[in-house]
Amino acid sequence: MTRSTWLRLAPYLFTLGFFALWEIACRALSISNFVLPPPSAVWGALVQYQKPLYTNAFHTLWMTSLGFALSIVFGLALGLLVGSSKLIYAGLSPLLVGFNSIPKVAVVPILVIWFGVGWLPPVLTAFVISFFPIVVNVATGLATIEPETEDVLKALGASRLDIMTKVGIPRSLPYLFGALKVSITLAYVGSVIGEQNASNLGLGNLITRASADFNVPLIFAALLVLAVLGVFLVAIVDVVESRMTGWAKRSQLSNA
């Protein structure tokens, strides 16, 4: 086989290898299902509980997507605002960093007090946990425009808005997509935390109930579903990214 075929197969081979090792380790060391179930037991749980897993996964996907969409809209807007003005950048950055340092788990009880148990706390947790990287990256993309580029445009009489739309926004797109990949996984973390603490639905809630029943294989099955959903959404972001900002990767290659 050629190197490129290996390269293409590598993700699948490594994943299979990981599960094989896991299975072998569990059997060889005869680890109890109660501590660490082998993949075969997790698969069994997946099949046995496929219906609740399916409905709850769908719910979690919804919560995550909503929270993620909110954080794209607000993150982009705030990032553009912060990146376009040195004053706002200086003023807001301690606030943003401080806000981001707050453990979001601690915020969930407040959300429950405000909105009650339901779909809002998971969505909002997903939102607050995932929007920070977007703000920071978009702002960085805007703030690092080459001074010469700005000079060329300013000497032509370009307004700030011109510079923003002609250069700033296209330039910050690769940064935005970099952030989206981090954010989408964070959004999952957020929605699951929200569901565990303040919802009657979703994988987070399923995990909480499974752990109350000491149903460890089901917990692992739910975690596996989460991982697969995460990979799936990052892959979508990847495709959109290569469509919209292919120039960024190629230009780096050719300048190297």
Place this chain on the structure above:
Amino acid sequence: MTAFVELHDVTHVYGGGDGPPAVEGLSLKVKDGEFVAIVGPSGCGKSTLMKLATGLQRAKSGTVIVDGREVVEPIKITGMAFQNPVMLPWRTTLQNLLLPLEIVQPHRSRLRAHKAEYVARAEMLLETVGLKGMGSKFPWQLSGGMQQRASLCRSLIHEPKLLMLDEPFGALDAFTREELWCVIRDLHAQRGVTVILVTHDLREAVFLADRVFCMSARPGRIIAEREIGFARPRDLDITYTPEFAAIVHELRGHIREARAVA
């Protein structure tokens, strides 16, 4: 004859504070259609002079007059090219060329309706600098020299009356640089545009310019002015004549003095 660009006793301090001035008591006159080169030791405020003349920076004191009007904001009759070609990588070369037209009036409001006419103009320009048919390529598919040619085209697309070049060939190899000297020489001859070239390459200055100004080290002032009398059009061969070498040598002396003072 009145000057097209005139700086009179200009002092500039960056940040507007009380720091050391970048240029001090700078005076300079450039005639309409003239090609002027400004040389000096590094950090002498050559680029500051450019920013002052285009209105990107406002002088702390003194006056800057371009085309009969005092410069108080960026003037739109200039084109600029820098050492870094600063092409936007998400646009094709042709789209990069059209960028100034999306900003400068009256082109800005005409661009959409008269797209074909402007594209034709851009393609003509590309042809004159030897980039025929390269418009559809992305900048990162071009070599450094080709990008710099494209950058020159972009600085000329809106038919500026004043062309400001800030060490445009500084990052290129010697052969490409000489090729581009000829490109600039021909563009200047064809279009009658006034050119201010900032450079630290004395041969480049003497080959291209009608007059060469030497600047002192910070704070920058003009310490010498030299008419370059070679007939136009000039051939690259003149750079190997003794007369040419003598002028370069003379200018070299001024630069040495300027550096010694600093």
